[in-house]
Amino acid sequence: xxxxxxxxxxxxxxxxxxxxxxxxxxxxxxxxxxxxxxxxxxxxxxxxxxxxxxxxxxxxxxxxxxxxxxxxxxxxxxxxxxxxxxxxxxxxxxxxxxxxxxxxxxxxxxxxxxxxxxxxxxxxxxxxxxxxxxxxxxxxxxxxxxxxxxxxxxxxxxxxxxxxxxxxxxxxxxxxxxxxxxxxxxxxxxxxxxxxxxxxxxxxxxxxxxxxxxxxxxxxxxxxxxxxxxxxxxxxxxxxxxxxxxxxxxxxxxxxxxxxxxxxxxxxxxxxxxxxxxxxxxxxxxxxxxxxxxxxxxxxxxxxxxxxxxxxxxxxxxxxxxxxxxxxxxxxxxxxxxxxxxx
Amino acid sequence: xxxxxxxxxxxxxxxxxxxxxxxxxxxxxxxxxxxxxxxxxxxxxxxxxxxxxxxxxxxxxxxxxxxxxxxxxxxxxxxxxxxxxxxxxxxxxxxxxxxxxxxxxxxxxxxxxxxxxxxxxxxxxxxxxxxxxxxxxxxxxxxxxxxxxxxxxxxxxxxxxxxxxxxxxxxxxxxxxxxxxxxxxxxxxxxxxxxxxxxxxxxxxxxxxxxxxxxxxxxxxxxxxxxxxxxxxxxxxxxxxxxxxxxxxxxxxxxxxxxxxxxxxxxxxxxxxxxxxxxxxxxxxxxxxxxxxxxxxxxxxxxxxxxxxxxxxxxxxxxxxxxxxxxxxxxxxxxxxxxxxxxxxxxxxxxxxxxxxxxxxxxxxxxxxxxxxxxxxxxxxxxxxxxxxxxxxxxxxxxxxxxxxxxxxxxxxxxxxxxxxxxxxxxxxxxxxxxxxxxxxxxxxx
Numbered sequence: 161x162x163x164x165x166x167x168x169x170x171x172x173x174x175x176x177x178x179x180x181x182x183x184x185x186x187x188x189x190x191x192x193x194x195x196x197x198x199x200x201x202x203x204x205x206x207x208x209x210x211x212x213x214x215x216x217x218x219x220x221x222x223x224x225x226x227x228x229x230x231x232x233x234x235x236x237x238x239x240x241x242x243x244x245x246x247x248x249x250x251x252x253x254x255x256x257x258x259x260x261x262x263x264x265x266x267x268x269x270x271x272x273x274x275x276x277x278x279x280x281x282x283x284x285x286x287x288x289x290x291x292x293x294x295x296x297x298x299x300x301x302x303x304x305x306x307x308x309x310x311x312x313x314x315x316x317x318x319x320x321x322x323x324x325x326x327x328x329x330x331x332x333x334x335x336x337x338x339x340x341x342x343x344x345x346x347x348x349x350x351x352x353x354x355x356x357x358x359x360x361x362x363x364x365x366x367x368x369x370x371x372x373x374x375x376x377x378x379x380x381x382x383x384x385x386x387x388x389x390x391x392x393x394x395x396x397x398x399x400x401x402x403x404x405x406x407x408x409x410x411x412x413x414x415x416x417x418x419x420x421x422x423x424x425x426x427x428x429x430x431x432x433x434x435x436x437x438x439x440x441x442x443x444x445x446x447x448x449x450x451x452x453x454x455x456x457x458x459x460x461x462x463x464x465x466x467x468x469x470x471x472x473x474x475x476x477x478x479x480x481x482x483x484x485x486x487x488x489x490x491x492x493x494x495x496x497x498x499x500x501x502x503x
Numbered sequence: 504x505x506x507x508x509x510x511x512x513x514x515x516x517x518x519x520x521x522x523x524x525x526x527x528x529x530x531x532x533x534x535x536x537x538x539x540x541x542x543x544x545x546x547x548x549x550x551x552x553x554x555x556x557x558x559x560x561x562x563x564x565x566x567x568x569x570x571x572x573x574x575x576x577x578x579x580x581x582x583x584x585x586x587x588x589x590x591x592x593x594x595x596x597x598x599x600x601x602x603x604x605x606x607x608x609x610x611x612x613x614x615x616x617x618x619x620x621x622x623x624x625x626x627x628x629x630x631x632x633x634x635x636x637x638x639x640x641x642x643x644x645x646x647x648x649x650x651x652x653x654x655x656x657x658x659x660x661x662x663x664x665x666x667x668x669x670x671x672x673x674x675x676x677x678x679x680x681x682x683x684x685x686x687x688x689x690x691x692x693x694x695x696x697x698x699x700x701x702x703x704x705x706x707x708x709x710x711x712x713x714x715x716x717x718x719x720x721x722x723x724x725x726x727x728x729x730x731x732x733x734x735x736x737x738x739x740x741x742x743x744x745x746x747x748x749x750x751x752x753x754x755x756x757x758x759x760x761x762x763x764x765x766x767x768x769x770x771x772x773x774x775x776x777x778x779x780x781x782x783x784x785x786x787x788x789x790x791x792x793x794x795x796x797x798x799x800x801x802x803x804x805x806x807x808x809x810x811x812x813x814x815x816x817x818x819x820x821x822x823x824x825x826x827x828x829x830x831x832x833x834x835x836x837x838x839x840x841x842x843x844x845x846x847x848x849x850x851x852x853x854x855x856x857x858x859x860x861x862x863x864x865x866x867x868x869x870x871x872x873x874x875x876x877x878x879x880x881x882x883x884x885x886x887x888x889x890x891x892x893x894x895x896x897x898x899x900x901x902x903x904x905x906x907x908x909x910x911x912x913x914x915x916x917x918x919x920x921x922x923x924x925x926x927x928x929x930x931x932x933x934x935x936x937x938x939x940x941x942x943x944x945x946x947x948x949x
Contacts, residue, residue, distance in 0.1 A: 406912065
């Protein structure tokens with residue numbers, strides 16, 4: 161009796177393992193990548209599943225780099241179809257794709273995202289310039305014409321117009337696409353504006369010397385997502401956090417936003433290009449999967465349609481800055497134009 | 504102490520001895536106090552954890568609903584007028600959204616609920632973004648409804664729901680770009696008129712996940728199914744393999760260097776961080792065997808590997824606990840080695856084996872790290888099919904769903920994440936209770 165039970169169980173176990181060997185045809189789209197693009201991709205996937213006869217696409221986060229790496233793993237049902245990315249694809253990714261037999265990728269720009277600097281709603285308000293940020297958190301700054309280790313303790317030391325509040329900044333960790341934009345548009349720009357770049361060059365700095373931040377605990381890298389930054393900010397009311405515009409727009413009851421170079425971040429000021437700290441968001445489609453994975457073609461067309469990515473669509477309602485050249489993108493997706501070499 | 508000894512060695516009388524006894528007694532009292540303090544600290548931590556989860560998460564089980572009359576206008580949703588669902592599919596949720604917008608405004612007017620001073624877009628904003636999809640599904644499932652006026656009940660927007668649960672206040676609404684105090688006042692009037700009600704929400708337990716625009720519609724259905732599928736796979740694979748391995752090691756294998764190595768390895772495997780099993784699963788099951796991503800089959804196989812050492816250790820312990828006299832008696836009356844094991848030793852060890860298995864399963868149920876690597880963090884909206892094919896469809900898992908929801912921007916997801924923790928804790932608690940009952944009822948003492 162017991163023997164039968166045991167042999168029976170073993171047989172079931174064997175059958176399950178044997179069955180698992182047979183690959184199953186995939187009928188849903190698989191997407192992976194940037195956690196900034198993730199909520200937009202989820203919103204589109206949800207609406208796509210509701211309105212089309214295809215299954216709802218499966219969307220995963222994990223970061224822009226991880227998504228592009230997974231996209232370039234190869235062609236076949238076992239690999240993903242679309243990589244979401246909050247920064248542009250790199251030549252190394254393209255080389256990797258080529259090496260794995262993926263020669264055609266479509267680059268789709270879905271819109272723009274702003275990066276905002278926000279503090280506790282009950283604290284003082286801030287008006288920053290990139291130079292303020294550089295002088296606050298960089299390792300070496302120019303003081304009285306000399307290059308010194310950063311001595312600034314309060315925002316008031318950095319710029320007399322800023323409130324006398326201790327400097328404490330929560331910035332995205334280096335694995336985030338947001339950090340790249342922060343580095344380029346804020347720190348590097350501030351480095352040049354404040355004259356530190358010239359001083360560093362005169363002192364014989366190597367490449368990327370501007371990006372060295374101070375390590376005395378004043379600037380804290382957040383490797384988690386914006387919810388972690390928000391809870392850190394909640395515990396440290398004096399801190400300034402770096403967020404995506406859409407995250408801020410969903411938490412306007414807790415956060416107040418700072419201006420950058422005199423411009424308040426909003427979908428309008430980002431669309432017009434006035435607000436300096438913004439970036440385009442992309443997704444990359446493996447073109448070999450078009451027509452193989454059911455619904456892929458329909459999904460990418462649906463994503464860039466006016467109903468979704470347009471200025472009155474749900475993505476804009478969530479915080480995406482609609483692309484003024486969306487019509488060009490729609491045409492490109494319709495005609496299935498692969499991306500050319502990187503410029 | 505040393506002072507005491509020298510005194511005792513000096514051969515001083517009993518008076519000093521009494522002093523020593525007092526010290527020993529004092530040491531014992533101190534030790535008892537340490538114990539009580541340790542228990543109080545751990546209990547306080549537990550109570551704090553449970554209370555904070557309950558206070559955050561209980562709200563997730565109830566939800567604000569809006570019920571109103573909707574005229575399903577054939578001119579909008581069935582232009583050709585032949586009630587053919589295939590043709591009616593052309594009308595998207597946007598079309599249904601406009602229909603709902605008009606219907607809500609008309610219903611409010613008919614009931615005398617004033618919407619003065621509130622832009623129509625904000626009145627419409629009281630409804631969940633999920634509502635058009637719900638109505639569309641309903642109509643497509645039963646095209647006969649077209650042309651009728653039906654009473655349609657749907658979720659209220661997450662912020663309105665938050666207002667009735669105390670998460671959103673008039674002050675926060677003034678600052679919030681997603682809701683206005685006027686909307687909240689309108690919601691109050693609608694509640695007084697009986698259009699809005701708050702009650703238990705089955706959708707939280709059985710519905711699929713939803714995007715950030717509609718936290719009110721997000722549910723645990725797919726996560727619960729995904730976890731259940733994985734537990735089935737773990738049970739079916741880990742129990743027989745684990746029991747077979749331990750019986751062989753315990754009853755049949757000769758003690759030599761080789762079995763020693765195996766034993767040490769099993770004990771080591773039980774202590775390997777679970778993320779390592781995730782990396783193994785990604786490399787072996789997905790990249791090498793070509794199994795699909797985000798599927799319960801891969802999750803189940805990875806968790807099986809993780810649970811095996813626990814089951815083997817528990818099984819070997821309970822086999823060892825069966826006294827040798829049982830085996831000797833069976834062998835003595837002429838039973839073969841195998842008959843001895845299967846007729847006598849195994850039945851007596853069964854309660855211990857089952858307890859170990861259930862505890863192993865409970866561990867696997869709460870495991871998150873390995874699942875993150877094999878794509879089970881994905882956003883999945885379609886329910887997986889029935890097993891065994893459903894094992895290969897994408898699904899989520901309970902602990903991963905908690906992880907997922909804590910990362911969302913909308914504050915309503917904090918409540919839902921805590922609600923999901925409560926569901927997970929209920930499952931874990933009931934599994935542990937079953938294990939305790941089994942042990943209590945069938946345990947044999949020798």
